[in-house]
Amino acid sequence: MINEYEKLLAGLDDVNWAGLDHAYGSAEDVPGHIRTLCGSDDEAREQAFRSLFSSIFHQGSRYSASPVAVPFLARIAVAGPAAAREDAMWLLTRLAVDWHDEYDVTTGINVTGWRAAAAEWGPEELLPWYDEQLAAETDPDKRAELQETRDWVAAGNSFDSRWSALQSYDAVLAELPGLLVLLDDGDARLRTRIAYLLAWFPEFAATSMPRLTALAGQDEIPVTAATALLAAGLLGPSSMVRDITPYLEAEDPLVRWAAATALIRLAGLDEAPVGPGLVDRAVAELAAAARHPFDRVTDYCEGDLHAHIERTLQTLPPGPDSAAVRETLDACLPRIVWDHYGFRTRSAIEKLFPAPQPHPAPRYADLTTAQQQLLSDLAGHRHDWLIRSSADRLRDRGLPHTREALQTFVGAPSETPAQ
Incomplete structure (x- = not known):
């Protein structure tokens, strides 16, 4: 070393x-x-x-x-x-933070709820139960097994995944004061990484918010500025609306998308000063991003822009401009860039192909634009498991249901899939 x-x-x-x-x-x-x-x-x-x-x-x-x-x-x-x-x-x-934890990429993290749930299964709560079991157990082998488990719990362990994950979350929380220097690092990738990380620590927001808003306004790298801006929107109180609104006029579309996404999150807070007109402007910006996606994306929703837009719009209550929301959701539906569990993919197949295709099956060119987009995205997807997990739905509708068959059908070049 x-x-x-x-x-x-x-x-x-x-x-x-x-x-x-x-x-x-x-x-x-x-x-x-x-x-x-x-x-x-x-x-x-x-x-x-x-x-x-x-x-x-x-x-x-x-x-x-x-x-x-x-x-x-x-x-x-x-x-x-x-x-x-x-x-x-x-x-x-x-x-x-991982996708299994107590947070939502569009509304922020619920640390209070996470701590309450984890506390129910912490070592302090489990130890009395093991002590009772040991006191009542007479079988030597079972007592030995119970004692071993009791000692493991007494050493500060728990079987509950929320509890163990929270220990790592708190360990990172303790390191945030030292990590803040990365906001001024000469490497934009590190500035972006720390901005994204700070988005999930509301207990540190009093310290991080001023730094994030400054980074959003000063950084010349759009991905970094957008990441910081959305982090501020996820952490901030309703008063953040006045700080974020000007970014709807930003030159870069990725920054405008981040501002729109943040404003829709803030619109869901109590007493948020977000009028219908401002929400409509935010929806229009998300619609533009859905129609004309940018090459550069943030880490939010693992870089899946359309999934993020979809989840953001689904937090809005029905309103007079619901048609614009529906049109944007329709534009997002066939775009499968990344799908953590495959739910979006299977839902899109069901909605865009509600019935089996006629026999003989239509040519790719005869499908609707949305249907073509979905099958094209699947044919070129980086993870072959997503196609395998959706194969039954594709097969039931008379559609190609393997990567190779999809690539042939859409006329895409063959690629080696990621496992």
Whole structure:
């Protein structure tokens, strides 16, 4: 490891990693992976990140080793090797919030509800139950098993995923004061990453909000400015409306989209000073983005612009301009850029192809524009599992139901799918 980064890992070897766990058992391999992040071998560093993502953050699950790794990752994000800093920030973000947690990408995070739910299954709540079971159990084998589990809980563990995830969230929260320096970093990707991360910490909003609004107004990189602006809209009180409204006139369409999205979130707050006219302007901006999507996107909704627009508009109550909302939702329906669970894809297939196709099946050119768009997006989708999860619905409607068949049908070039 390069000596100049030794100080970042001070205390790493003082942790009893063997006494902590991750997805594959003992976490004794974690310090080696963290140390590799500060090394000069690019291939080894990439492998170390992959190992950490799959162990301390396994498909969204967090473990006792996860929050303990956070301070070291935060130091690397701030002052580690240039090649490691952005990945460290991304891992910190995923350790803090994942799609399984108590937040919605269009309305913000409900930390109060998350803490209340997690508290019901914390070690303090579980220990009395185990003590009662031990006192009543007479079978030696069952007592030994209960005692082992009771000791694990007493060490500060819980079986509840919300509780374990909250430990990592709080560990990242504790590092935010030090991570704020990234808002002034010369690397726009790091400024963007910290702006996105701050969006999910309302308990830190008194400190982060002024910095986010300043970044939105000053940063010359549209993706960074848009990310900061939407973070401020997710964190802010209803009074933020007056600060965000001017951005509807921004030159860059991505910034205008962020302002519109933030305003619709603020419109749902009590006593929000968002009149119907302003909401209509916001809807019009989202409609423009849906019709003419931009190449640059933010991390919100994993970069899926149309899914984000759809979810944003679904938070609006019915109003006099509902036709504009419906038209925009119709424009979003066939666009499948990323679909975390496949729900949007299957719903779009059902809505756009409500009945089986006639026999012989129509040519691609004979389908409606929306139907063509859906099948084209699926044919070129980066994840083959999405097509597999929707195969039954496609087959039932007489449509191509494999990647290869879809690519042939729409006339798209064959690509190697991501698994």
